[in-house]
Amino acid sequence: MTRSPLTTGWLLLGLPLLLLDFQSNGVLASVAPREVPKNFPSISNDKMKKRLTEESMSQNIRQMEYAVRGKIVIAAEQIRDELSSENHPYDFDHVVFTNIGNPQSVGQKPLTWPRQVMALVDLPDHVGVNHPLASQMFPADAIRRAKEIKAAMACGSSGAYSHSKGVKLLREDVVKFISHRDGGVQADPEDIFLTNGASTGIVMILNALLADSTCGVLIPIPQYPIYSATIDQFGGNKVGYFLDEANGWDLNLQELERALQEARSQGINVNSMVLINPGNPTGGVLKKKTIKEVVKFCVKHKLVLLADEVYQENVYDEKAQFVSVKRVAHELGVLQKDKLELASFHSTSKGVFGECGRRGGYMELVGFDPVVKDHIYKLASSGLCSSLNGQVMTALMCRGPEPGEESYDMHEAEKQSIYQSLKRRSQIVTDGLNRIPGFSCQPAQGAMYSFPAVQLPEAAVEAAKIAGLSPDTLYALSLLERTGICVVPASGFSQKEGRFGFRTTFLPSEAEMERCVELFRSHHEEFCQKYA
Incomplete structure (x- = not known):
């Protein structure tokens, strides 16, 4: 009899397990306990006891879920094997x-020029930027950029720790990118944290926000599981606001007010809001008018706004346009008046780079109390620094070859x-x-x-x-x-x-x-x- 792959899940010794057998028209089949082999070594109860058990471990970690790598993926990997x-x-x-x-x-192919620069940054000088045949193997603009980056690193090595916020030159590339994207709105390299993808920045800011079990965060429903999982990990409260599926996954002010007031009536100290634009998992792109309403809502209720903007290059609908929260907040004047605390995130994993394994990204903190920002810097310092390969890739995403340079057209x-x-x-x-x-x-x-x-x-x-x-x-x-x-x-x-x-x-x-x-x-x- 051909067994159903769904009934091949690991059976706990001595415990029956009910599983659906999809080879038998969906009828529930009772799987008998697996017989313990005669030569299976006996283990005393004392030896089986561990100091860290599922009962004694952090129950926050036990309860957290991350569906993107959950049970379906585990089953898929087993089937692949x-x-x-x-x-x-x-x-x-x-x-x-x-x-x-x-x-x-x-199957997406990596972009050529960033990988060329990355290779030269990683290679020792004598076989890389200073090799006699370097100009025959690499375009001149890749060599120039690699030399510039290496000069900004400790001892010119991508194998050395950097400043905990990231190499300053690379943060300055992010600043130029933000200013260009937002029509000249200024940015400060001291507000930039280069992170291991957007994820590390998100976890850091949620760690700071979730001071105790009364704290809550407004998150979109549907939402990306890093938010629900991290809030669970830190023992906070998930406060969901529903996106409007029938209206292209837009959101409205009435729904935000409903979610906030309902949570506060239950004693939850809602102190922040997550906005994912373009949307994950929805694929929706928010209108500028909607973002304005969100900014005003956060100012009115004194909420820290977390702007997840990692898909900002991925807009396909010609009628849609990505507009950053920072640009909208600047146009409303709330940043100049210091009325909004804004954390924005971007990543090399998405867009057209798709460099997930490099773990590159950044977080920008605007309008935060300088003392709080110092504590977040301290938190970043506890991890020493983000991956140098990720830092370099983030800078290359933010500042590619210039028009007229050798690699510009190809890139x-x-x-x-x-x-x-x-x-x-x-x-x-x-x-x-x-x-x-x-x-x-x-x-x-x-x-x-x-x-x-x-x-x-x-x-x-x-x-x-x-x-x-x-x-x-x-x-x-x-x-x-x-x-x-x-x-x-x-x-x-x-x-x-x-x-x-x-x-x-x-x-x-x-x-x-x-x-x-x-x-x-x-x-x-x-x-x-x-x-x-």
């Missing part, structure tokens, strides 16, 4: 990981090629999903994701309940087992009661995404028939 066997039970030959915004893991052409392909893929997935009966998917105006709502048969909802799973987790497991596509259940991002769906990236190739759309359709038909 099983595919190496000739006798595997699957109807596909590879797993398509669309669960996470990790462009280069699914811009490579970026445009990636961007245009992402734009086409966003359309492939949105249009394809909306053609499936039972699917509803708002256009992906930006970011790297589609977040469809999926109508599930009542019998599937009941089966999931019995199995102790959310209905869209049951659906995602079935999709994985039948097609090899790994998505994230929408419940991992939170959503309105009664809504089901999933988040998928559109990062694999255009041909692969067209194939995936067909598999989404065929699987949904099969799933609905199975649970009719």
Whole structure:
């Protein structure tokens, strides 16, 4: 009998486990306890006891969840390993990981010029920038930039610690980027923290905000799990405000007021708000008018505003436009009057760079009490510094080759090629999903994701309940087992009661995404028939 991959999960010794057997029409099967082998070494109770157990460990960590790398991904990795066997039970030959915004893991090519500069920065001078044949192997602008960066580093080495905020020259590149992006709005290198991706900055600021268990943070629903997971880790309160799916995932002031007042009536000290624009997982891009309302709302209620803007280059809808929170706040005059505390985040992992493994990013702190900013600097110092490779990549993202330099045309052409392909893929997935009966998917105006709502048969909802799973987790497991596509259940991002769906990236190739759309359709038909 061919076993269902979902029944191959690890069984706890001596404990029965109920799992859905998808090879037997969704009927619950009771899996008998595994027999302990006769030669299995006996372990006394005393020896099995550990000082750190699930009961004695931090319960905040125990309770936190991070769906993007959750149980569906664990199952997908197990299936990927099983595919190496000739006798595997699957109807596909590879797993398509669309669960996470990790462009280069699914085939996006790295940009040439940043990698050339990075190679020269990392190489010892005698085999890199000063090698007699360097000019034959690398363009002159890459050599010049690498020399400039190395001169700013301790002993010219990317292997040495830097200032805890990051190498000052590289922070100055970020400052120039922000000023250019925002129409001349000034920035200060002392307000810039170079971080390991945007994530480290987000964790640092939430660590400072969540002083005790009464503190709360307004987060969008649906939201990106780093916020819910980190708030749980620090023992704070998640205060959700719902985005308007029917209106392109926009938000409105009435909903913000509702969420805030409801939380405060429960004794929660809401001290901050998260704004993700462009949206993750929604793919929505907020209008300037909406951002103005958010800034005024935060000023009115004295909330620290966390602006997650890592997808600012990923805007595909010609009617949409990314506008930074800082620019809007400056135009409203609240920054000049010191009325808003704003933390903004950007990353090399997204955009067209897709350099997730470099762990590059920055956090800008504007309007904060200087003493508080010193304490955040102290927190950054406890980690010594962010990755130097990430720092360099962030600076190269912020300041590429100049017009007229040797690599400018090639660099811009490579970026445009990636961007245009992402734009086409966003359309492939949105249009394809909306053609499936039972699917509803708002256009992906930006970011790297589609977040469809999926109508599930009542019998599937009941089966999931019995199995102790959310209905869209049951659906995602079935999709994985039948097609090899790994998505994230929408419940991992939170959503309105009664809504089901999933988040998928559109990062694999255009041909692969067209194939995936067909598999989404065929699987949904099969799933609905199975649970009719």
